[in-house]
Amino acid sequence: MIWQFDTLILLLLLVAAVVSLRLRDLLAASVVFGIYSFLMCLLWAEMAAVDVAFTEAAVGAGVSALFMIATVYQTTRKSSD
Amino acid sequence: MRLFGLFAVLVTGALLLYGVKDFPHYGAADSPANGGIVPRYYLENTMKDARVPNAVTTTLADYRGYDTMFETSVVFTAGVAIFAILRVFGGDRNRHHPDSLRIRGDQFRIIVGTTSRLLIAPIQLFALYVLAHGHHSPGGGFQGGVIIGASFLLLSVARNLGESLTRLPEQRFFTLGATGVLIYAGIGLLCLLLGHHFLDYRALQHVLPGVSPEMARSHGILGVEIGVAITVSSIMFAIYANLSTRGELKKGL
Amino acid sequence: MHFLNEHIIPFFNYWIYVIIMMLGLHAMIVKRNLIKKLIGMSIFSTAIILFYVSIGVNNGGDIQGGKPGETHGNIPVIEHELAQEASHDPSTIDHRRYANPLPHVLMLTAIVVGVATLGVGLAVTLRIYRDYDSIEEDEILAKIAAAPARQTDD
Numbered sequence: 001m002i003w004q005f006d007t008l009i010l011l012l013l014l015v016a017a018v019v020s021l022r023l024r025d026l027l028a029a030s031v032v033f034g035i036y037s038f039l040m041c042l043l044w045a046e047m048a049a050v051d052v053a054f055t056e057a058a059v060g061a062g063v064s065a066l067f068m069i070a071t072v073y074q075t076t077r078k079s080s081d
Numbered sequence: 082m083r084l085f086g087l088f089a090v091l092v093t094g095a096l097l098l099y100g101v102k103d104f105p106h107y108g109a110a111d112s113p114a115n116g117g118i119v120p121r122y123y124l125e126n127t128m129k130d131a132r133v134p135n136a137v138t139t140t141l142a143d144y145r146g147y148d149t150m151f152e153t154s155v156v157f158t159a160g161v162a163i164f165a166i167l168r169v170f171g172g173d174r175n176r177h178h179p180d181s182l183r184i185r186g187d188q189f190r191i192i193v194g195t196t197s198r199l200l201i202a203p204i205q206l207f208a209l210y211v212l213a214h215g216h217h218s219p220g221g222g223f224q225g226g227v228i229i230g231a232s233f234l235l236l237s238v239a240r241n242l243g244e245s246l247t248r249l250p251e252q253r254f255f256t257l258g259a260t261g262v263l264i265y266a267g268i269g270l271l272c273l274l275l276g277h278h279f280l281d282y283r284a285l286q287h288v289l290p291g292v293s294p295e296m297a298r299s300h301g302i303l304g305v306e307i308g309v310a311i312t313v314s315s316i317m318f319a320i321y322a323n324l325s326t327r328g329e330l331k332k333g334l
Numbered sequence: 335m336h337f338l339n340e341h342i343i344p345f346f347n348y349w350i351y352v353i354i355m356m357l358g359l360h361a362m363i364v365k366r367n368l369i370k371k372l373i374g375m376s377i378f379s380t381a382i383i384l385f386y387v388s389i390g391v392n393n394g395g396d397i398q399g400g401k402p403g404e405t406h407g408n409i410p411v412i413e414h415e416l417a418q419e420a421s422h423d424p425s426t427i428d429h430r431r432y433a434n435p436l437p438h439v440l441m442l443t444a445i446v447v448g449v450a451t452l453g454v455g456l457a458v459t460l461r462i463y464r465d466y467d468s469i470e471e472d473e474i475l476a477k478i479a480a481a482p483a484r485q486t487d488d
Contacts, residue, residue: 010350017354017377021361026369033373040380048408048433049387050219051137052441054211056380058227059449063317064376066234067449070325071456072369075463079367080470086363094356101348102341107391120390120434124410125424134417136410136435137442145439152443159450163457218411223446295421313446320453327460 005046013039026072026079034065131298133216141221142302146280150265153309157258160316163323164255197239204232212310216299222306223313230317237318242325245318254315254322261312265305272301347388354381368459368469372452379448383441390434410435 016039020032037060044053123140133139141149205228212225236245269280277284282301283294292300342349358381361374392408410432412420419426459469466474 006347010347014350014354014357017357020373020377021357021365021370026367029370029373033376036377037380040384043384044387047387047391048410049390049438049441050409051135051221051224052383052387052438052445054219054224055227055442055445058224058231059445060380062231063227063234063321064449064452066238067321067324067453067456068369068373070321071460073325074327074460075369075469079370081366081370083364086360089363090356090360093359094352097352097355098349101345101352104345104348106344107347107388120436121429123435124412124429124432125420125427128412128417128420128427129422129424132421134412134414136412136432137438140435140439141442148440148443152446155447156450159454162454166454166457166461219409223442316450324453324456324460327464 002046006043009039009043009046013043024079024081026077027069029079030065030068030072033068034061037061037064130295131302132295133299133302135216135218135221137219138215138221138306139302142305143282143298146269146305149305149309150262150269150280153265153312154262156316157262157312160255160258160319163320167323167327193239197235201232201236204235205229208232208314212306213303215306216302222309225306226310226313227317229310229314230321233314233318234321237321237325242322246322249315249318251319251322254319257315258312258319261308261310261315264308264311268301268304268308348385351381351385351388355385366471368462368471372455372459375455376448376452379444379451383444383448386437386441386444390437392430392433408432410438 013036016032016036020029020036023029023032037056040060041053041057044050044056123144124136127133127136127139131139131143208225208228211220211228212222215221215225233245233249236248268282268285271288272281272284273279275284275287282298284297285301286292286294286297289297289300355378358374358376358378362371362378365371365374408431412427416426462474463469466477468474468477
């Protein structure tokens with residue numbers, strides 16, 4: 001509930017979402033998606049939702065980013081937009 | 082399409098922002114979500130009904146046990162669906178070599194291999210700790226299951242997918258996935274057979290020797306969390322194995 | 335202007351949630367690459383989960399003996415000292431000291447279902463790549479229009 005910390009993390013979250021959608025290289029977009037998940041986890045831990053933060057850290061940043069990297073490995077790495 | 086997309090997003094965003102001005106202030110203690118009857122009941126009665134200090138675990142597995150059971154079955158169904166989408170049965174297998182991603186990591190093999198060999202066993206031990214301490218601290222079935230799945234993924238990425246497939250072959254991970262859902266539904270059915278409602282864990286006091294009804298509920302919560310962890314861990318590995326080999330399970334990353 | 339700031343500043347975080355949601359929705363509609371669409375879907379879903387969890391935040395209000403805003407670290411886990419008395423008498427727990435556990439529970443389910451959906455979406459993408467050799471939406475539509483009678487296996 002510390003508003004300075006909250007505001008900083010929210011702005012970083014916005015930047016991570018925009019960057020992840022604008023990158024042309026799909027491997028880098030998956031990694032920035034992992035950064036987005038970690039920032040979400042931090043925000044939830046600050047909001048006293050520790051179970052949700054734990055699950056998001058394990059699922060979002062660990063497993064979900066790895067699924068995307070595995071799929072990018074099997075298809076092409078560059079995207080047109 | 083771009084113009085339509087932009088227009089749709091702007092209209093939806095404007096409507097949502099118009100609704101924002103009626104919200105209570107952020108974190109207000111007297112907002113309708115915080116002061117209602119139901120969360121108050123869950124917080125006040127979690128110790129009295131089930132002797133479990135973590136209100137989130139007892140709500141997830143006891144007060145809202147139906148939702149968690151169907152969510153476990155959704156995870157299992159997703160694993161089966163991925164298998165069904167990607168598996169080619171006989172016939173036309175056009176071997177298409179991916180032209181894109183060459184992972185040139187051979188010079189790092191010693192570092193990655195040694196680190197993963199040191200880390201994987203403590204990760205699994207930590208996952209069991211998280212699962213068992215779901216009653217007293219943040220944790221529980223999902224978190225423990227995902228961490229076990231992630232340890233198998235670490236083994237696949239650091240070494241070879243074949244090495245983790247020898248430890249957990251395909252038939253075994255689907256069997257484990259189904260076993261977890263069966264444990265959950267089986268505990269519920271056991272409570273029904275003993276004369277109480279479905280998923281009413283107080284019935285377990287007739288099966289376990291010498292426990293009070295509240296401790297029976299606590300043990301029932303632990304039992305279903307174990308079922309959830311088994312399903313989630315095996316299906317996470319199943320999804321990765323199918324995705325990284327396009328369903329063929331021959332080679333991988 | 336000052337009056338308007340009184341209306342925007344307390345709700346600033348809700349504005350950010352709505353902006354992130356709309357970024358995800360825009361990506362799902364407009365982007366041509368299938369993996370970008372899936373990233374947009376995931377951003378949309380986690381932004382909605384963020385909004386729900388922020389409903390359950392509790393800053394304490396006017397707890398007797400505490401200043402407003404002092405929250406005593408309000409994870410929804412009953413402390414050890416209160417646990418013994420709380421087993422018999424539910425009224426020893428002040429529900430305003432803890433965060434609301436109900437949104438946490440519902441959003442745990444939502445996160446796991448979100449990752450399952452992402453997995454199925456990625457599997458469909460791999461299947462499309464195997465059949466049409468591209469993951470750009472316009473190229474796939476052009477290939478479908480050019481050869482409508484193509485028989486894929488099963």
